[in-house]
Amino acid sequence: METNELHRGRLIDHIQLVVRDLEASQSFYEAVFGVLGVPMGGAGDGYFWADELFVSTAGSEAAQGQLTGRHHLAFQAKDRATVDAFHQAALAHGGKDNGAPGERPYHPGYYAAFVLDPDGNNIEAVYHGEAKRSAPSVKVTF
Incomplete structure (x- = not known):
């Protein structure tokens, strides 16, 4: 039997959204992240990022010319x-x-509240209340 310890805290390393209108998306995400207290990380030609969310145009090398599908992101x-x-x-x-x-x-x-971003992604802000604020450390046994 093997025992692995899972690190709880940051499950996602990063997510990329590929959008039609970068300017509209940047305006939207700067506004909602400003409210949530998440600083913008930076921007360049055809992309911007904040924390682990990277948003780019379809013309960026990482996008390979394809828009991402519809996603649900909860902040x-x-x-x-x-x-x-x-x-x-x-x-x-x-x-x-x-x-x-x-x-x-x-x-x-x-x-919680839910909105659709300029590309139709379902974006949520959620507060779990006092009872759900702390997550225990988890050990998984295989």
Whole structure:
């Protein structure tokens, strides 16, 4: 029997979205990340990034000329007010409502808002409430 320890904290190394209109996407993500307290990492000809999200045009080398499909990305919010502000900022910067801020039935305290970004990706801000804020260390046995 083999025992592996999984590191909990940052599951995703990075995600790339390939978009039709980089300027519209950059305006949208700068606004919602500003509300969420996530600084923009940088930008260049045909791309920008923040934290582990890399957004580029189809003309970028990494995109290989193809737009990405529709995705659901959920970003953590520090409280309910931040979820509300995320929703407002998203709508003011090209997002479309896909679920107003409110409690969801996923677990007690799950408070979220959903918007579609300029490319139709389902973007969520979620606050899990006090009961779900800490994640335990996990050991997996195979």
